[in-house]
Structures are given as C-alpha cells and as structure tokens.
Amino acid sequence: MIYQLDAVGKAYPSRRGAVTSLAAVSFEVAAGERVAVIGPSGAGKTTLFRLLNGTLRPSSGRLRWHGRDVASLSPREARAMRRRIGTIHQQALLVPSLTVLDNTLCGALGAWSLARALRTAISPARGDVDRAMAALDRVGLADKRDARADELSGGQQQRVAIARLVMQDPEVILADEPFASLDPALADAIAELLLGLAGAGRTLVCTLHDVERALALFPRVVALRAGRVAFDVPSRAVSREALDELYRGAPAAAASPLQAAPREAAVRGFARGLWPPDVSLEFLRVVAAATLRTAAIAIAGTALSLIVALPLAFLATATLFRRGPLVEGERRAPSGMVLAAASVAARAALGFLRAVPDLVWALLFVAGFGLGAVPGVLALAVSYGGMLGRILADLFETVDPRPLEALRSTGATRAQILVFGIWPQARTSAIAYVLYSFECRVRSAMVLGLVGAGGLGYEIMLSMRLFEYGQIATLIAALLAMVWLTDATSLALRRLLRANAPPGWYVQRRLRTDVPAAPRGAIAAGLAAIVIAAGAAIGLFDRGVLDPAALGHMARLVRDLFPPDLAPDHLRTLIEPVAQTLGTSVIGTLLGVAIGAALGVPAAAPHDEDDRARGAAHLVRHAVRRLSRATLSLLRAIPDVLWVLIFLLAVGLGPFAGTLALGVHTGGVLGKLYADTLEEVSPLPLRGLRALREPRAADVRAGTEPLDPRHRRARPRDAGRRREQRLRSVSWCTAW
Incomplete structure (x- = not known):
C-alpha cells in the first residue's frame, strides 16, 4: 500500500479553540490506483491533500506511507518521501x-x-x-x-x-483541483496530460469539484463532508441520491531662529564659500584618488556585510525555521528545536550588530588593527551587516509562501527553497537594498575619515578644518556623483529584473548595436574579481590583518568594557541625554518621514502604459521625477555631520540643529526607499483605477494603501501585495 489512513484527524488552533478540518478519516490507496476525492467546499479536501504530500502532519490518528508512520519520519526521511510525491496545486504556484x-x-x-x-x-x-x-x-x-x-x-x-x-519523475501524483480555474478545453488538455503521466504505473490522487469529470476519469471516488468520509466506492456505484446527500446544504462559495539676522549672514557666508568649487588640476587629482579609495572601501565593505548578513538572514527567517507551511509538516524533533532556537538567536544577533553604532565598532577595530582602511571597512561591514541582514530576513518572510510549499513538496531542502523559491521573489528589492547599502558605505566616508581610512571622508574633514569650503563643494559633488550612479544602477537593475530582460539587452538598447550576452558564470566571476581587487587596494589581504596580537588587543578592549557602571549617581546623569536622544530621534524621524513622503511619491517611476506616451504631461511628470530623485540624492549625499554644521550656523548650538540635520538626512534616505517600494507595487490595481479615470493622488492612496474592508475580500491577492510593500517600507524605516 502507498497510503494507509487510520482515523486521521487534523485541527487548526484559533482564538476560540481548535477548529477541526478532518476527523477520523480512514482509507487506503494502493500502488497504481487512480482516486478522485470529491466534496463540497470546506469538506477538508485541501487539508487531506497537504497531509498526503507531507506538508502537514495529522493531529490525531495514523498516516502511513509504504507502511511507515509519517509522524515517525526524520526530516531527512520526510524529504525523501516528498521527493517521491509529485504535487500539482489548484494554482500552479510557480516562482x-x-x-x-x-x-x-x-x-x-x-x-x-x-x-x-x-x-x-x-x-x-x-x-x-x-x-x-x-x-x-x-x-x-x-x-x-x-x-x-x-x-x-x-x-x-x-x-x-x-x-x-515530469522533471521530478515521482512515484505518486497528487493534484489539488487542477481544473478549477481553466476553461473546458484547457481542462480536457490538462486531464489528458495527467492521465498520460498516471498511465506509466504511477499512483494518482486528485481532489475535484467537477463531479462529472471525477466519475468519468477515475475508477474510484472518495467523498468527504464536514471532515469525514461520506462514501468510498467505485465510480460506477456512485448514485445520484448519494451525490444529492453529499452536497445538500453546501454553502456557495516667536520669530523663527532661522530668520535671525546674524545667523542668516553666517549661512549666506557659508554658502558663498562653497562657490566656486575648487577645480584646480592638482585638487582634482586628490578628489579622483579619494573617490577611487572610497569606492574600493564601499565595495569591500558591502561584500563583507553580505558575508555577515546572508547566513544570519537565512537563519533569522521565521518562515523557514519557526512558523508557516514549511514547518507545519515537520515532526517535532530535537534538530528542529535547535534550528528554531538558532533562528531566534540569529534575529537577536542582527539586532545587536546594528544597535552598536558604527563609530563604536570602528574604535574597537582600531584597537586591534590600528588606524587605516581595514578597521573602517570591518566596522561598516559589521554594523551594516546587521541592518542588511534584518532587511533581508524581513524580505524573505514577506514573499508568497505558496510557491515555497510547492517546492517543498518536491523534496527540496530549506537552502534549496531559499535559492529557488525565496530569492527569486525577493531579489529585486534585495538587490535594490544591497545597492543602497553600498551607497550607505559611500556616505559613511566621515566615519572612515575618523579612523584614518582616507577617501572622501578624510578629505572632507581636512577641508572643513582648513575652512576650504570650495574644496568641500568639489568633494560633495564627487560624493553626489557616486550616489547618483548607484541610484541609477539600482533603478536599471530593478527594471531589468521586473521585465526579465535577457543578458546584454540594456547595453544593446543603449548602444543600438548587437552586444554578445555574458553568461551568468562570467558575470559572477567578474563581480568576484572586482571585490578581490577592491580588498587588495585597501590592504584587506595583508598578513598583518590576521595577526593574533590584533585579536588580543580587541579582546582586552572588550574585557575592559565589563562590568558596566551601574552606580545610581552615574545612571542619574544618563536620564537627560537619553531623553534628548529619544526626543531628537522621534522628531527627526517624523520630519524625515514627512520629507521622504513628499519627495518619494513623485520620485517613483509609474508602471502604467499611459506614462509611456509622449506629450506635455509626460514631460512634466518626467521632469518632476528627475528633480525629486536629484533632490533626494543631494539630501543623503551631504554627510550628516556637514548638515549639522549648516544648521549650527543657522540656528545656533543645541539639540534643535541636530534634530533638523537628522530629519533632512533621513528624509533623503527614506524618500529613496519609499520611491523604490512604490515602484515594486503591482501595476494591476493602478491600471484598474486609471481605467476608472481616478486622479493620480487617488491612484497612490487606493493602489498602495489598505483596501476598504468591504473590498479587501474581493481582491485578496492585491491586498496581500500591498500589505507586503507596507511591511517592507516599515521594516526599512525601523531598521534605519
């Protein structure tokens, strides 16, 4: 026997207690049989289907596969079982x-x-x-x-x-409502394909709503009603009275300080000092060398942060190890409990890495490695690795879980599901955020300057000390160019991924000539070569980097940090700075959200075809979008330390200057993230609203905000996509 079900039951927990989906279901399926499972909606057919393919485990009773109790199978044995079971879902659940x-x-x-x-x-x-x-x-x-x-x-x-x-070549085929969303001609074609596969000696179990098709194609029919077996007979023995009984009663489906005259004069003097920028040949050579060093540091830091972030993000993804359809069917084994605990620990580790400021990490690594580029790169890799890992974990958790369940039913491991199911769905936003993370390292040049890493940060700090404002303007222009280039690369990559364009398409379109497409392996090798060259340029592979004495210095510094000073007098002195920090953070974040929302919406490229048309309206929208993108790039390209200096000249000493600097800089960051998130929203609801001739403001509100509760049930998939975008936006804001 392939399957033996003995009083199998399945209950789902809810706030009002357990909800029973199946109760005491018993039947057997022999090798080579073709069995149809019918019944009204809510009878438990899909739950039975998931029990048979091993993605759920019964709450009661016993389910045997080739004589083995499924509940006793180890995770490795369960994967081997699923490898021999081919699953076709009601919706195809492709990636x-x-x-x-x-x-x-x-x-x-x-x-x-x-x-x-x-x-x-x-x-x-x-x-x-x-x-x-x-x-x-x-x-x-x-x-x-x-x-x-x-x-x-x-x-x-x-x-x-x-x-x-067919590629899986299974022993058993399970099909859950494979014809439900197809027209009759397509349904006949799919049925012919399925029966052709089953004719090669495979077992076929199919859940169906179409009773006539079930009776015509399957020699045996199992009927479910209210979670129990109503009858299990040959199809020729099914009577009209039995069907009427089965479906009876079934449901249908004061003046501002910014205006003070002396401060205005100070701001005007600072602005005048920025113009003209220093474009002397000698200084341009300095800028070019600093730009290349900053790029090398950013590339090496991004690669190292990915090495930190990806394993932790994989472990921290709750839907892989702690909850969801990938975990429901697993037997509670010590290995599963260890993986769940490791997942919680990975999430906590990501929180710790990003909670410690990058300047503190820099000082820690300086203690071990001395001044130079290496401690700066390691500091940014650890700090931003925690932030990047948190974002990637959130992205991995918000993908559509149904294709993951389909891959799991083929016997795929969690790592394979991550590569082929989670990553393809999350890669557009993940690549955008990795490139944004690279941009963050470029903008963190000030921190790198503090630890003697060189680059644009060191040159900006040196020019500020010498009051060479013209040089500062040139350096900021170089920083802005790097930010703009990264932003443009991110936008182009996301458009290519959305359009599934073949390799070389973008270059061919720009150059209007045929360019041979590079294979994915060559692209990966090229990226690896760039990372290695960047690491070598900053001395990351020097022998002294791995000196055990450096690790000893760092260990001594960490040891000196403990125990923390918890004396009451010292703790009382922290109340005021902690309150100021919280107040500055809250007000600065609110200001940043306002600025980001005001600039992020017009900076987002529209999806609908109407925007491809040429005309005055298109030119205006295009100009506003470019201006908004350029403003956001400028706001986040100017280092926050320089923003603080500007607002200190404008409003004087005090937390207000820091709050304004934080708000403006954060506005540039959040505006970019908001624009990227809006561009990932499904265009289908927007096109529907455009067909109703809704104004653009209504498009943004109705197409990206939650649906009215009366309409949410009508379009659950669109609501799910919008909910995913809101969760992604909130997670970005929270991490920042």
Missing part, C-alpha cells in the same frame, strides 16, 4: 520571477545536493536543460522557455507545473 525553464528545473531540487542546485542557479548543466526541455516539449511549451512565469496564462502556468512534475 513568478523565474523563467519557464528555471521553474521546470525546480522539479529536480529534491534529488540534487545544495552544491548542484547552486551551480544550476548560475549555469545549468546541459543534461538538465535537455531533460527540462523534453518535459516542456511534452506539455507543448518548449517555445516559452525564456518567458517569465507571471507572463503566462493560467492554462500555460498549469502546464509548466506539470512539466516540473
């Missing part, structure tokens, strides 16, 4: 941002090691591509190999799901 070919290759994840899966993600083996193309040819979609999954129709997506199943 939307992957191509048809890549989605088909995902069928073999359960049979691959992590190394082979990673190699396939970069450059698939020829044999694997041939097998996947044979599967696509079998379902008639070989010509769609390079199309994104979300560009296909519903019937085409279901056929790609079947091709993925």
Whole structure:
C-alpha cells in the first residue's frame, strides 16, 4: 500500500479553540490506483491533500506511507518521501520571477545536493536543460522557455507545473483541483496530460469539484463532508441520491531662529564659500584618488556585510525555521528545536550588530588593527551587516509562501527553497537594498575619515578644518556623483529584473548595436574579481590583518568594557541625554518621514502604459521625477555631520540643529526607499483605477494603501501585495 489512513484527524488552533478540518478519516490507496476525492467546499479536501504530500502532519490518528508512520519520519526521511510525491496545486504556484525553464528545473531540487542546485542557479548543466526541455516539449511549451512565469496564462502556468512534475519523475501524483480555474478545453488538455503521466504505473490522487469529470476519469471516488468520509466506492456505484446527500446544504462559495539676522549672514557666508568649487588640476587629482579609495572601501565593505548578513538572514527567517507551511509538516524533533532556537538567536544577533553604532565598532577595530582602511571597512561591514541582514530576513518572510510549499513538496531542502523559491521573489528589492547599502558605505566616508581610512571622508574633514569650503563643494559633488550612479544602477537593475530582460539587452538598447550576452558564470566571476581587487587596494589581504596580537588587543578592549557602571549617581546623569536622544530621534524621524513622503511619491517611476506616451504631461511628470530623485540624492549625499554644521550656523548650538540635520538626512534616505517600494507595487490595481479615470493622488492612496474592508475580500491577492510593500517600507524605516 502507498497510503494507509487510520482515523486521521487534523485541527487548526484559533482564538476560540481548535477548529477541526478532518476527523477520523480512514482509507487506503494502493500502488497504481487512480482516486478522485470529491466534496463540497470546506469538506477538508485541501487539508487531506497537504497531509498526503507531507506538508502537514495529522493531529490525531495514523498516516502511513509504504507502511511507515509519517509522524515517525526524520526530516531527512520526510524529504525523501516528498521527493517521491509529485504535487500539482489548484494554482500552479510557480516562482513568478523565474523563467519557464528555471521553474521546470525546480522539479529536480529534491534529488540534487545544495552544491548542484547552486551551480544550476548560475549555469545549468546541459543534461538538465535537455531533460527540462523534453518535459516542456511534452506539455507543448518548449517555445516559452525564456518567458517569465507571471507572463503566462493560467492554462500555460498549469502546464509548466506539470512539466516540473515530469522533471521530478515521482512515484505518486497528487493534484489539488487542477481544473478549477481553466476553461473546458484547457481542462480536457490538462486531464489528458495527467492521465498520460498516471498511465506509466504511477499512483494518482486528485481532489475535484467537477463531479462529472471525477466519475468519468477515475475508477474510484472518495467523498468527504464536514471532515469525514461520506462514501468510498467505485465510480460506477456512485448514485445520484448519494451525490444529492453529499452536497445538500453546501454553502456557495516667536520669530523663527532661522530668520535671525546674524545667523542668516553666517549661512549666506557659508554658502558663498562653497562657490566656486575648487577645480584646480592638482585638487582634482586628490578628489579622483579619494573617490577611487572610497569606492574600493564601499565595495569591500558591502561584500563583507553580505558575508555577515546572508547566513544570519537565512537563519533569522521565521518562515523557514519557526512558523508557516514549511514547518507545519515537520515532526517535532530535537534538530528542529535547535534550528528554531538558532533562528531566534540569529534575529537577536542582527539586532545587536546594528544597535552598536558604527563609530563604536570602528574604535574597537582600531584597537586591534590600528588606524587605516581595514578597521573602517570591518566596522561598516559589521554594523551594516546587521541592518542588511534584518532587511533581508524581513524580505524573505514577506514573499508568497505558496510557491515555497510547492517546492517543498518536491523534496527540496530549506537552502534549496531559499535559492529557488525565496530569492527569486525577493531579489529585486534585495538587490535594490544591497545597492543602497553600498551607497550607505559611500556616505559613511566621515566615519572612515575618523579612523584614518582616507577617501572622501578624510578629505572632507581636512577641508572643513582648513575652512576650504570650495574644496568641500568639489568633494560633495564627487560624493553626489557616486550616489547618483548607484541610484541609477539600482533603478536599471530593478527594471531589468521586473521585465526579465535577457543578458546584454540594456547595453544593446543603449548602444543600438548587437552586444554578445555574458553568461551568468562570467558575470559572477567578474563581480568576484572586482571585490578581490577592491580588498587588495585597501590592504584587506595583508598578513598583518590576521595577526593574533590584533585579536588580543580587541579582546582586552572588550574585557575592559565589563562590568558596566551601574552606580545610581552615574545612571542619574544618563536620564537627560537619553531623553534628548529619544526626543531628537522621534522628531527627526517624523520630519524625515514627512520629507521622504513628499519627495518619494513623485520620485517613483509609474508602471502604467499611459506614462509611456509622449506629450506635455509626460514631460512634466518626467521632469518632476528627475528633480525629486536629484533632490533626494543631494539630501543623503551631504554627510550628516556637514548638515549639522549648516544648521549650527543657522540656528545656533543645541539639540534643535541636530534634530533638523537628522530629519533632512533621513528624509533623503527614506524618500529613496519609499520611491523604490512604490515602484515594486503591482501595476494591476493602478491600471484598474486609471481605467476608472481616478486622479493620480487617488491612484497612490487606493493602489498602495489598505483596501476598504468591504473590498479587501474581493481582491485578496492585491491586498496581500500591498500589505507586503507596507511591511517592507516599515521594516526599512525601523531598521534605519
């Protein structure tokens, strides 16, 4: 026997107590059988389906697979079981941002090691591509190999799901309402494909609403009602009276200090000092060398922060280790409890890394390595690694979990699900944030200057001490150019990822000539070479970096930090600065949110086709968008220390100057993040509102804010996308 169910029950927890979905379900499925499971909505068919494919575990009773109790299987044995079970869901649950070919290759994840899966993600083996193309040819979609999954129709997506199943080559096929969203002709074609696969000696269990199709195609019918088996008979023995009984009663589906005359004069004097900028050849050489060093430091720091962030973000993703459909079907084993505890610890570690200011990390590394670029890079890598890891973990948690469950049902491991299910959905926002993280390291040049790392930060501090404001203007222009270039690269990459453009497309379009596309492996090797060259340029690979004496110096400094001074007199002296810090943070953040919202909305590129048309309105919108983007770049390119200096001249000493500096700088940061988030919103609701001739302000409000409760139920998928964007925006704001 393939399956043996003995009084199997499944209950879900709720606020009002457990809700029973299945109760005492008992039947068997032999090898090679074709079984249809029918019943009204809410009868428990989908829960039974998830129990059979191993993504849920029963609350009571016993479910056996080839004679083994599923509850007793180890995680490795459970993955081996799922590898032998092919799953087709009611919705195809493809990874939307992957191509048809890549989605088909995902069928073999359960049979691959992590190394082979990673190699396939970069450059698939020829044999694997041939097998996947044979599967696509079998379902008639070989010509769609390079199309994104979300560009296909519903019937085409279901056929790609079947091709993925062919690639998996399972022993058992489980299909949950495979014809529910298809027209009759497509339903017949899909049914023919399924029965053709089952005809090769495979077992087929299919849940259906279409009773006539179930009776015509399946020799055996199991009926469920209210979580129990109503009848289990051959299809020819199903009577009209039994069907009427089964579906009876089933539900249908004072003057401002900024105006003080002396301070105005000071601000005007500072502004006049910035013009003209110093463009002498000698100083431009200094700026060029400082810019290259800053770029090398930023590249090395970003690479190191990714090394810190990615493993911690993977562990901290709750949907992989602590909750959600990937965890529900796992047996509570010590290894699972250890992974859940490690996930909580990873989340706490990310919080600790970003809670310690980057200047403190810099002083810690200076104690170990001395002045230079290395301690600055390590400080930024650790500090921003915590922030980047938190954001990546939040992104990983907000992806659509349904494709993950589909990959898990093929026997894929958590790491493989991360590579093929989570990363493709989160990669657009993740790449945008990684590039933004690179921009943060560029703007953290002031911190690098404090520890003698050189670069633009050191030159800005030196020019400020010498009151050479013209040099400051030139250095800020170089910093602004780097920020603008990073922003433009981020925008172009996100557009390419959204459009699923082939490699080389962007260059070909710009140069209007054919340019050979570089393979993904060559691109990865090129990026690695750039990172290694950047690290070598700042001395990251020098022998003294790994000197044990340096680690001893750092250990002594950390040891001297303990125990903390908890004397009451000292704690009382902290009350006022803590209150000032909180007040400055709250007011500065609110000011930053206001500035970011005011500039972020017009800075976002629209999705709808109307904006592609040429005309006066398009030119105005384009000019406003470019101006808003440039303003945001300027606000965040000017270092916060320099903003403090400007506001000190304007309003005098005190926390007010710091609050204004924090608000303006944070406004530039949040405005960029808001614009990037708005650009990731699904264009479908916006196009619907545009069809109703809603004004643009209504588009932004109705297309990105929560739906009215009366309408939320009507469009749950759109509401889910908007909820994901709001969560992402809030997580960015919180992390900042």
